[in-house]
Amino acid sequence: MTDRLPHALRSDALDNRERILEAARAVFAVDGLDVPMREVARRAGVAPATLYRRFPTKEMLVTEAFAEQMYACRAVVDEGLADLDPWRGFCLVIEKMCELHARDRGFTAALISTFPNAVDFDARREYALRAIGELARRAKEAGRLRTDFVLDDVILVLMANSGIHATSPTTQVTASRRFAALAISAFQASPDVSPLPPVARLAPPASVSRPSQVG
Amino acid sequence: MTDRLPHALRSDALDNRERILEAARAVFAVDGLDVPMREVARRAGVAPATLYRRFPTKEMLVTEAFAEQMYACRAVVDEGLADLDPWRGFCLVIEKMCELHARDRGFTAALISTFPNAVDFDARREYALRAIGELARRAKEAGRLRTDFVLDDVILVLMANSGIHATSPTTQVTASRRFAALAISAFQASPDVSPLPPVARLAPPASVSRPSQVG
DNA sequence: ACGCTAACGCACGCCGCTGTCCGCCTCGCT
DNA sequence: AGCGAGGCGGACAGCGGCGTGCGTTAGCGT
Numbered sequence: 001m002t003d004r005l006p007h008a009l010r011s012d013a014l015d016n017r018e019r020i021l022e023a024a025r026a027v028f029a030v031d032g033l034d035v036p037m038r039e040v041a042r043r044a045g046v047a048p049a050t051l052y053r054r055f056p057t058k059e060m061l062v063t064e065a066f067a068e069q070m071y072a073c074r075a076v077v078d079e080g081l082a083d084l085d086p087w088r089g090f091c092l093v094i095e096k097m098c099e100l101h102a103r104d105r106g107f108t109a110a111l112i113s114t115f116p117n118a119v120d121f122d123a124r125r126e127y128a129l130r131a132i133g134e135l136a137r138r139a140k141e142a143g144r145l146r147t148d149f150v151l152d153d154v155i156l157v158l159m160a161n162s163g164i165h166a167t168s169p170t171t172q173v174t175a176s177r178r179f180a181a182l183a184i185s186a187f188q189a190s191p192d193v194s195p196l197p198p199v200a201r202l203a204p205p206a207s208v209s210r211p212s213q214v215g
Numbered sequence: 216m217t218d219r220l221p222h223a224l225r226s227d228a229l230d231n232r233e234r235i236l237e238a239a240r241a242v243f244a245v246d247g248l249d250v251p252m253r254e255v256a257r258r259a260g261v262a263p264a265t266l267y268r269r270f271p272t273k274e275m276l277v278t279e280a281f282a283e284q285m286y287a288c289r290a291v292v293d294e295g296l297a298d299l300d301p302w303r304g305f306c307l308v309i310e311k312m313c314e315l316h317a318r319d320r321g322f323t324a325a326l327i328s329t330f331p332n333a334v335d336f337d338a339r340r341e342y343a344l345r346a347i348g349e350l351a352r353r354a355k356e357a358g359r360l361r362t363d364f365v366l367d368d369v370i371l372v373l374m375a376n377s378g379i380h381a382t383s384p385t386t387q388v389t390a391s392r393r394f395a396a397l398a399i400s401a402f403q404a405s406p407d408v409s410p411l412p413p414v415a416r417l418a419p420p421a422s423v424s425r426p427s428q429v430g
Numbered sequence: 431a432c433g434c435t436a437a438c439g440c441a442c443g444c445c446g447c448t449g450t451c452c453g454c455c456t457c458g459c460t
Numbered sequence: 461a462g463c464g465a466g467g468c469g470g471a472c473a474g475c476g477g478c479g480t481g482c483g484t485t486a487g488c489g490t
Contacts, residue, residue: 228466
């Protein structure tokens with residue numbers, strides 16, 4: 001009689017929910033976010049309706065699927081921030097971020113994309129960026145990071161990293177690692193580097209895909 | 216009576232062909248290669264059948280549409296090769312390539328993708344790579360390019376550059392320019408750089424899209 | 431054990447893209 | 461000017477993804 005919380009899921013429903021998220025994570029990691037919803041459902045051994053009931057839009061599914069990745073992301077940033085050597089911390093963040101993205105193709109897209117409704121998702125993103133900004137400030141102060149570095153350069157590098165595609169996961173990681181090293185090399189303060197061209201304010205592209213969001 | 220060349224197109228057909236290619240170039244540049252064939256036809260003011268008659272597969276359309284871009288590509292490479300300072304030539308190639316790709320989103324995909332049938336397309340790609348390889352060799356000899364640079368790094372950078380997306384073309388170019396500068400900065404020989412991690416052999420991904428290529 | 435209700439999956443209608451067939455048009459040659 | 465072939469476009473069927481309504485199943489509380 002008392003109004004139940006609408007969040008009390010039945011045991012089988014909860015089980016399915018977990019399997020859906022697991023399947024989503026797996027397939028997103030390999031094939032990116034553009035896989036059809038039905039494919040996720042198939043892999044989860046669930047009918048489309050079930051998937052849609054639990055996650056009405058792809059955005060919700062993605063947000064929840066990558067929640068733990070976001071934790072990993074935060075962990076990486078915090079680890080870098082905790083390092084006594086700010087430049088080493090900065091490098092670590094770049095490297096780990098690139099690796100994270102190399103291992104999970106969908107995560108890049110999720111992080112790059114902006115989700116109009118997933119506020120906490122955005123918040124975490126902002127937190128990470130802010131932390132990297134702090135790290136960069138300290139690394140500059142230590143004279144290791146080039147002074148014309150701006151925070152947008154991180155986004156630039158992460159976006160760029162997302163453009164790297166390989167056939168096998170191993171190759172993907174190897175390539176990404178090398179790219180990260182190149183990026184770090186580019187960011188390093190050095191006497192004989194020429195100044196960088198102006199920054200582009202990279203607003204992330206539109207949302208993941210068009211749900212039934214028409215007027 | 217003598218068997219005519221089958222390539223003798225009628226004037227109106229030739230006109231349509233040109234308009235199709237023009238439309239294709241325009242839309243590919245802005246939206247990439249994933250636009251539907253019908254969209255190209257629409258913009259060209261042509262019925263779908265006409266498009267399909269002239270270019271049975273999207274691959275053919277893409278190949279022909281980007282022919283002149285490939286010329287531009289070759290021109291850039293040759294210009295770099297002609298420069299007396301190999302390092303300056305190398306930088307120029309990187310910069311111009313990135314800009315080319317920034318201005319034309321489809322071109323990146325076209326260059327990155329491998330077309331099973333378009334042999335001359337591949338050939339040009341090979342030519343460009345070979346030339347850049349020569350340029351790199353000379354730049355290394357001059358002591359300006361880091362010695363652990365490998366040719367695959369160019370592909371890595373171009374792929375990465377293709378990952379950069381912006382809302383406006385201007386922003387896109389600005390971002391790409393900065394990225395190119397960063398890449399060059401990373402490639403520059405310098406006393407205080409740490410060695411790079413191993414190279415990933417980046418085979419380009421599969422072809423553009425699956426035409427009716429079934430047995 | 432029983433019943434209520436949440437949860438499930440099948441199957442449906444809708445839409446956009448693909449590639450092709452066919453009747454009409456028009457270019458170009460005589 | 462007349463004719464024929466090459467070209468054109470509208471229309472069609474097939475496919476795949478999307479999102480949902482509905483009858484059935486099974487968890488959970490009494």
